[in-house]
Amino acid sequence: MVAHAVLQDVTKVYPGAGHRGSVEALGQVNLTLSMGEFFSIVGPSGCGKSTLLEIVAGLQSATSGTFTFEGQPVDGKVPDGIGVVFQEDASFPWLTVRDNIAFGLRRQGVPREEVARRVDYALGLMGLREFASAYPAQLSGGMRQRVCIARTLVLEPRLILLDEPFGALDQQTRLLMGDELLKLWRETGATVLLITHALDEAAMLSDRIGVMSARPGCFLEIVETGWPADRDSRIVERPELARITGRLWTRLREESLKAMSEDRVTS
Amino acid sequence: MTRSAIRQSFDILVLIALMGLAWQGLYEYAGEVALTSPLETAALSSQLIVSPDFWPHLEETGLALVQGLVIAIVCGLAVGLTLGAHRLSAEVGEPILVALYSIPKITLYPIILLFFGIGMPAKVAFGAIHGVIPIAIFSMGAIRNINPAYIRTAQAMRLSPWALARTILFPAAIPEIFTGFRVGFALTLVGTLLGEMFGSQRGLGYLLMVAMGTHDMAVIMSITLLLVLFSVLVSVILLSIDRYLHRFT
Amino acid sequence: MRIVWIRMGVIAATVLAVEALCQSGIIDPFTMIPPSEMIAELVSMLVSGEHHDDIALTLTNVGIALVLAVTVGFAAGAILFVMPRVRRVVDPLLASYYAIPIFVFYPLFIVLFGLNRYPQIMIGFLLAVVAMIINTLNGFDRVPRVLLKTARVHRLGRMRTISLIILPYATLYIFTGLKLAVAYSFIGVIAAEFILSGDGMGYEINFAYNNFDNQTMYPLILLILIIATVINMGLYTWEKWFRQRQTER
Numbered sequence: 001m002v003a004h005a006v007l008q009d010v011t012k013v014y015p016g017a018g019h020r021g022s023v024e025a026l027g028q029v030n031l032t033l034s035m036g037e038f039f040s041i042v043g044p045s046g047c048g049k050s051t052l053l054e055i056v057a058g059l060q061s062a063t064s065g066t067f068t069f070e071g072q073p074v075d076g077k078v079p080d081g082i083g084v085v086f087q088e089d090a091s092f093p094w095l096t097v098r099d100n101i102a103f104g105l106r107r108q109g110v111p112r113e114e115v116a117r118r119v120d121y122a123l124g125l126m127g128l129r130e131f132a133s134a135y136p137a138q139l140s141g142g143m144r145q146r147v148c149i150a151r152t153l154v155l156e157p158r159l160i161l162l163d164e165p166f167g168a169l170d171q172q173t174r175l176l177m178g179d180e181l182l183k184l185w186r187e188t189g190a191t192v193l194l195i196t197h198a199l200d201e202a203a204m205l206s207d208r209i210g211v212m213s214a215r216p217g218c219f220l221e222i223v224e225t226g227w228p229a230d231r232d233s234r235i236v237e238r239p240e241l242a243r244i245t246g247r248l249w250t251r252l253r254e255e256s257l258k259a260m261s262e263d264r265v266t267s
Numbered sequence: 268m269t270r271s272a273i274r275q276s277f278d279i280l281v282l283i284a285l286m287g288l289a290w291q292g293l294y295e296y297a298g299e300v301a302l303t304s305p306l307e308t309a310a311l312s313s314q315l316i317v318s319p320d321f322w323p324h325l326e327e328t329g330l331a332l333v334q335g336l337v338i339a340i341v342c343g344l345a346v347g348l349t350l351g352a353h354r355l356s357a358e359v360g361e362p363i364l365v366a367l368y369s370i371p372k373i374t375l376y377p378i379i380l381l382f383f384g385i386g387m388p389a390k391v392a393f394g395a396i397h398g399v400i401p402i403a404i405f406s407m408g409a410i411r412n413i414n415p416a417y418i419r420t421a422q423a424m425r426l427s428p429w430a431l432a433r434t435i436l437f438p439a440a441i442p443e444i445f446t447g448f449r450v451g452f453a454l455t456l457v458g459t460l461l462g463e464m465f466g467s468q469r470g471l472g473y474l475l476m477v478a479m480g481t482h483d484m485a486v487i488m489s490i491t492l493l494l495v496l497f498s499v500l501v502s503v504i505l506l507s508i509d510r511y512l513h514r515f516t
Numbered sequence: 517m518r519i520v521w522i523r524m525g526v527i528a529a530t531v532l533a534v535e536a537l538c539q540s541g542i543i544d545p546f547t548m549i550p551p552s553e554m555i556a557e558l559v560s561m562l563v564s565g566e567h568h569d570d571i572a573l574t575l576t577n578v579g580i581a582l583v584l585a586v587t588v589g590f591a592a593g594a595i596l597f598v599m600p601r602v603r604r605v606v607d608p609l610l611a612s613y614y615a616i617p618i619f620v621f622y623p624l625f626i627v628l629f630g631l632n633r634y635p636q637i638m639i640g641f642l643l644a645v646v647a648m649i650i651n652t653l654n655g656f657d658r659v660p661r662v663l664l665k666t667a668r669v670h671r672l673g674r675m676r677t678i679s680l681i682i683l684p685y686a687t688l689y690i691f692t693g694l695k696l697a698v699a700y701s702f703i704g705v706i707a708a709e710f711i712l713s714g715d716g717m718g719y720e721i722n723f724a725y726n727n728f729d730n731q732t733m734y735p736l737i738l739l740i741l742i743i744a745t746v747i748n749m750g751l752y753t754w755e756k757w758f759r760q761r762q763t764e765r
Contacts, residue, residue, distance in 0.1 A: 084669045088662040093762040094684040369699035369748040373707040374737045377725040381547045453615040479623035502615030
């Protein structure tokens with residue numbers, strides 16, 4: 001398999017602020033993402049998952065180690081070909097759904113007919129066609145995340161990063177959104193890196209799952225699922241899913257307890 | 268002192284120094300006729316405070332201010348709390364209060380003079396109408412914004428209405444009500460001074476207008492300085508109380 | 517909609533009560549003329565064009581003060597936002613600004629600039645500009661970090677991030693500043709005209725009061741109140757519509 005993105009010995013240390021000491025967020029992370037694979041990261045809270053995603057996106061630089069995307073090093077600058085869907089709602093409240101989705105394309109100077117075609121395709125794919133002229137404030141949280149996903153995929157990124165995109169949604173909506181994500185993945189052929197705290201979601205969607213340790217985060221184990229490419233949420237009823245989820249939790253339980261005891265109340 | 272407190276105090280000193288320098292600079296540029304220098308103004312201000320001729324005016328303004336405040340607080344709370352208690356009255360009343368807040372209330376002053384005659388009652392009334400609106404608006408908001416979950420918790424605990432008011436409603440509403448007092452104070456001061464500048468024979472506002480008539484720049488600036496210092500001092504005190512009350516939000 | 521009717525009812529009832537009090541003689545015509553007479557006189561005044569010059573002058577002064585306050589206020593807010601150290605030093609001034617009775621500077625300005633429109637515009641400007649600065653800063657502050665991250669993911673440069681993301685998001689809050697600036701420009705200019713000036717609506721009201729001319733005074737007061745209310749309520753409603761479209765409540 002062709003390597004798409006490579007993290008090598010990546011660490012991240014946040015310098016201390018005021019009377020707080022420095023925080024070692026990531027310790028020696030190594031990961032190779034293959035072209036077109038679906039990779040999830042699970043881990044206890046505070047283990048640095050989001051930090052890792054931001055380093056991969058080019059939003060933050062690593063303290064040491066290297067990250068390479070398509071052969072080029074990435075260091076604090078967002079490279080071409082990467083799309084990010086954040087945990088919080090990032091839809092632009094002053095634009096309609098259609099204008100939101102068209103935003104990136106218009107910035108790149110894509111001609112009008114092409115923009116209309118691609119936006120229309122994304123609206124159909126994400127089930128947003130009848131809300132095209134609505135404003136995000138009039139939509140539910142799940143719909144707004146769909147807008148953000150549509151806005152990202154319309155730019156045809158080769159690596160899609162998602163940071164707990166379905167965190168605020170209920171279980172049933174999550175399962176359906178998972179299906180849509182898989183459909184997207186198959187249609188675009190992009191590499192997907194998903195961060196989630198829902199173990200069954202990771203187990204169901206991914207080709208491989210990375211289990212992170214408590215802070216400072218690094219990969220304890222990488223689990224292969226072996227699912228076929230044309231999977232959807234109905235594999236929930238397969239016994240292998242329970243086994244994978246169980247294995248994830250066994251690995252994670254100790255780390256989660258560790259993370260919880262270290263948890264200081266922050267304002 | 269914590270590091271940030273030291274930094275804050277330093278910043279404030281820098282600000283005061285910069286303003287003083289700007290003042291001095293303007294004085295150098297504009298000349299004696301136009302302005303008085305910071306030092307002279309400060310000297311005259313301290314003279315004024317201890318001068319027996321000044322005290323009756325100070326007393327007049329002070330009395331008017333205090334009376335206006337008391338009325339503004341009592342009426343503002345009454346209006347705000349009653350309107351805020353029910354959704355209907357609050358929704359009907361809010362735009363009316365907001366509209367009253369944004370009109371130039373000075374246009375009502377002749378009406379007040381016609382009703383109360385020239386003198387202390389008119390001044391007090393004028394100060395009061397300036398202060399009562401923000402106090403009413405903020406009190407209304409304070410009651411409306413009380414989390415309904417608090418009421419339900421109190422019901423589940425079977426509290427009496429008095430206990431509910433004392434232990435839950437009061438502490439929850441006080442921060443915002445106090446902010447209303449803070450704004451109300453500044454506005455009552457404005458109203459009182461405006462009243463004195465327009466139709467009065469005594470008080471600091473009156474002194475300002477007299478000094479303007481005689482082009483007595485030094486007196487104008489001294490009284491202005493005293494008033495600014497006073498209002499800033501009270502504002503700082505009220506702000507710290509405000510922050511203290513809001514410390515949990 | 518029911519609420520709007522109730523509100524209209526409350527206002528109408530108040531006006532009718534005042535009318536009744538005036539017509540019955542409980543309030544004598546030397547103190548206040550009945551609302552019906554106020555409206556009649558106002559209509560004839562507007563038709564005859566008697567005070568058109570004064571009305572135009574006042575509104576022009578307000579307009580100048582407003583435009584200055586909005587442009588300077590927005591620019592100053594933007595500059596302070598990109599220079600956080602300066603902002604930190606200036607912050608106490610902004611926080612306590614509205615505690616200071618700005619009108620006390622009016623005599624100072626009159627002595628400095630003479631008895632013309634400039635002191636009045638200055639007062640209106642000074643009163644309105646800081647509201648604009650504070651709300652501009654507030655708007656920029658509130659842009660969510662996730663939107664700034666999104667801008668970086670879309671590889672927008674600094675200028676495009678400001679024009680495409682920060683400004684559109686902040687518009688709602690900046691509009692609040694505009695709304696306040698309008699109200700304050702009105703209040704500042706009219707109060708200044710009232711206290712002392714040579715012409716303009718404030719002056720005419722003052723003049724009418726001193727000449728026991730209720731038939732002129734009340735209609736003028738009513739006119740100012742109507743203009744101020746229509747403009748302010750218009751902006752208030754527009755802001756609400758804006759807010760509803762863009763934020764969930």
